[in-house]
Amino acid sequence: MPAREDMPSTLKRSPKKAQDTYAKAHDAAVAEYGEGERAHRTAFAAVKHSFEKVGDHWEPKRKRGPSDAQAARSNRAQPAETASGVDANASKKHLIDVARRLDIAGRTTMSKADLVKAIQKANSRADRKARS
Template sequence: MPARNDIPATLKRSPRKAQETYVKAHDAAVERYGEGDRAHRTAFAAVKHSFERIGDRWRAKESKGPSDAKAAGGRNTRARTAGGVDANASKEHLMEVAKELNIHGRWRMTKNDLVGAIKQANAGRTRRARGK
C-alpha cells in the first residue's frame, strides 16, 4: 500500500518535499522489509535527515544530516531518538526554536535541556492539533 494513502498528520501539515521524502522512503522500505513499524521508522529516519520537527509540523533544516545520536548510530545503537528535534543543531538554533515555541526559562537551559523541552512542546502541539 502506498504511504500517500495514510501519511502521518504531522507530515500532512508540512511542506510537500517532506511528504514526498516520507512516501518514497516508506514505499522503498515496504519493498525491502514488508509493511509494518520498520517501514514507518525507516521513512521517518529519512525525513529527519532533511527536516526537523517544530511544533506540529516538519520544517527544512539548514543542512542535511542525522538529527540525533540514534540517527547517526543506526538501528542497533542504544542511543535514544530526539523525536524529530535537531539535537545536532547549534545551541543558538535551539534557542530560536524554543523562542518560537514560547518555552519559558529557555535562557537558563543547557543544550540537552533545550532538546528535551522542544521535544515536549512538539508533543503538546501535536496533541492539540489532533484535538481540533
C-alpha cells in the same frame, strides 16, 4: 500511494517536500522489507535527515544530516533514545530560536540538552492540540 494514505498527521501539515520524502522512502522500504513498522521507521529516518520537527509539523533543516546520536549510529541493534525529530545536533543558538518560536520560558538559561527536552515537550503539546 499507500504511504500517502497512512501518512502521519504531522507530515500532512508539513511542506510537500517532506511528504514526498516520506512517501518515497516508505515505498522503497516496503519493497525491501515489506509493509510494517520497519518501513515506517525507515521513512521517518529519511525525513529526519532533511527536516526537523517544530511544533506540530516538520520544517527543512539548515544542514542535511542525522538529527541525533541514534540516527548517526550505524549499528542500531541496541536502540538508543532519540530526540523525536528535534535536531539535537543543531547549534544551541538554533535551538534557542526554535524554543522562542514555540514560546518556551527560560530558554536562554537552559543547557543544550534541556532545550532539546523542552522542545520535545512543546512539540508533543502542539501535536495533541492539533489532533483535537
